[in-house]
Amino acid sequence: MTGTLVLAGTPIGDLADASPRLATELSAADVVAAEDTRRLRRLAQGLGVSLGGRVVSYFEGNEVARTPELAEELARGARVLLVTDAGMPSVSDPGYRLVAAAVERGVQVTAVPGPSAALTALAVSGLPVDRFCFEGFPPRKAGERAARLREVAGERRTLVYFESPHRLAATLAAMAEVFGPERRAAVCRELTKTYEEVRRGSLAELAAWAEAGVRGEITIVVAGAAEQAPEVAASELARRVAAREDLGQRRKEAIADVAREAGVPKREVFDAVVAAKRPLLP
Numbered sequence: 001m002t003g004t005l006v007l008a009g010t011p012i013g014d015l016a017d018a019s020p021r022l023a024t025e026l027s028a029a030d031v032v033a034a035e036d037t038r039r040l041r042r043l044a045q046g047l048g049v050s051l052g053g054r055v056v057s058y059f060e061g062n063e064v065a066r067t068p069e070l071a072e073e074l075a076r077g078a079r080v081l082l083v084t085d086a087g088m089p090s091v092s093d094p095g096y097r098l099v100a101a102a103v104e105r106g107v108q109v110t111a112v113p114g115p116s117a118a119l120t121a122l123a124v125s126g127l128p129v130d131r132f133c134f135e136g137f138p139p140r141k142a143g144e145r146a147a148r149l150r151e152v153a154g155e156r157r158t159l160v161y162f163e164s165p166h167r168l169a170a171t172l173a174a175m176a177e178v179f180g181p182e183r184r185a186a187v188c189r190e191l192t193k194t195y196e197e198v199r200r201g202s203l204a205e206l207a208a209w210a211e212a213g214v215r216g217e218i219t220i221v222v223a224g225a226a227e228q229a230p231e232v233a234a235s236e237l238a239r240r241v242a243a244r245e246d247l248g249q250r251r252k253e254a255i256a257d258v259a260r261e262a263g264v265p266k267r268e269v270f271d272a273v274v275a276a277k278r279p280l281l282p
Contacts, residue, residue: 003030003078005102007095009114012086012217013192015046021112023049029081031073033058033066035094036085043083058082063094071101086217087116092136092162118160121188121219124198125158128224132158138171145171149178154225161220165189168214172207175222179203184223190216232262237269238276 006025011017026032026044030053034040037057044051058066074080082089082098088111089095102109118134135152138161139145152159163171168187175185181204189197195216199209203222237258244254255273259266 001077002105002107003074003076003080004108004110005074005098006079006081006110006112007089007099008081008083008112009088009116010043010083010086011192012115012117012120013190013196015043017115017192018043018047019112019114022114023047025081025112026083027052028079029053030078031056031070031080033070033080033082033098035059035083039085040083053079053081058094058098060094063097067097067101070098071105071107074102074107075105087118088114091116091118091134115192117162117188117191117217117219120191121186121198121221122158122160124188124191125186125221126200127158127184127186127221129158131156131224132160134160137162137164138167138174140167142170142174145174146178149174153178156224156227158224159222161222163218163220165214165216165218168218168220169207169210171220172203172210175220176203176207179222179225183225186221187214188219188221189214191219193217232264234268234272234275237262237264237272241269241273242276 006029008022008025010022026047026049032040032051032053032055034055034057036059037055040055041051056066058070070080082095084093084095087093090099099109122129122132133155139148175183181202183203185203185206186198186200187206187210189199199206240258241251241254244257245251251273255266255269259269262269
């Protein structure tokens with residue numbers, strides 16, 4: 001009989017957020033795989049729980065090598081509990097590889113739902129929550145980060161990111177450049193902890209604020225792109241300008257009005273008029 005893989009959410013700050021089921025699973029598991037075994041033991045101590053099974057480390061550095069070992073434990077019938085330092089396993093943390101290996105072997109996979117920094121930040125951000133996407137940590141290198149941001153610049157859903165405090169200012173500045181300085185966002189710091197802070201504003205404002213330095217665990221929530229007006233063909237732009245000119249409006253004013261109505265740069269309307277080769281009125 002195969003065992004069971006249990007993914008357990010751990011508190012992201014306040015220990016009181018731990019569920020009773022987490023304590024039960026910690027004491028009942030045959031194997032507890034933890035991102036940091038020292039933090040696991042502190043968590044168990046804080047919950048007044050004795051770890052009944054074998055404790056092994058399972059983090060980014062050994063995830064590939066340790067996954068087959070844990071998969072074999074599961075195949076032999078063990079109950080394996082996977083916890084990370086904070087939040088839900090697999091969400092920008094180790095877990096996906098072990099889940100995939102368990103599913104491949106027909107092992108039952110279940111979860112102890114718990115806190116999530118991504119969902120908590122989204123809920124308190126004040127930004128739309130009906131549709132959102134989680135983007136994890138942006139790339140560290142500036143060029144790769146800008147390229148990744150450009151991929152989602154037109155995304156209509158609210159965007160959620162994790163970021164380290166020492167890269168926060170650079171990331172917010174890059175977001176302001178790619179998404180636009182007026183795009184609304186929220187920086188959520190130290191969620192559920194003593195010094196919890198949620199800073200809301202435009203990306204430009206938040207980038208300037210972060211320049212002074214920020215500490216703690218960071219989650220960034222960014223509003224999705226605004227709905228774009230339907231694209232207007234160049235020939236239609238030129239026709240609208242011509243119609244206004246026929247009514248006596250000066251060309252410069254007509255171009256400005258048409259550009260504003262169509263939501264496009266004035267230069268685009270001017271180029272459309274030139275391309276139409278409409279002769280100048282006397």
